[in-house]
Amino acid sequence: MVEILISIFLLLGSGLSLLGSFGILRFPDVYGRLHSATKSATLGVIGILTGTFIYFIAVQGVFAGKILLGILFVFLTAPLAGFMISRTAYRMNVKISDRTVQDDLKKYRENTPEK
Template sequence: MNVAIEVIVSIFVLIGTAFSLLSALGFIRLPDVYTRNHAGTKSITLGLLSILIGGFLYFLLTEHYVSIRLILGIVFVFITAPVAGHLICRSAYRSGVKLTETSAKDDLKAVYQDRQNEV
């Protein structure tokens, strides 16, 4: 039984590691702040959540111990990381950071121009 538990936990940790590695590659390869932020918030969140779930399952299944710290960590990361990424991108856009030339379209340009015309 312990071998099956260790395999399941190892799969979660390896998936989390793979997402974290992909996120690091995204930081290096992607062209602008918006796409880098996307790589940072989405894949790091999934990677960290997978690793934390693996740790939670390990303690739950082997030692029959429910770690409230791991549960709080999972909830905290799940809620705060996407919100922080959104706010970083929004503040970058409002402060005038340009999109890369390969970006398909700028949906917010018309929204912010309409708001400035109203003021």
């Protein structure tokens, strides 16, 4: 039964990471690519690490605190890094795709002086 649970987490994490890589290839601009990479890669890595953690607890009988710290570190830093990269890209006037319908920050960009 434990092997099935471990397999589910590993397959789910691998599948989410694979979907993220498809999103990186498919989306037209840096903002969509960052969204795809950040969301799915974060959940994918957390799924794989959770499966690994359950393996060490149930099969090996060893408490792997480093894996829990890895899960926490990825959960906290990956979305923040994606946000900071997209914010920097927006401030550096990286163009949004022509297919983008709405730009919520456009009114703030128009009120700031150009450098």
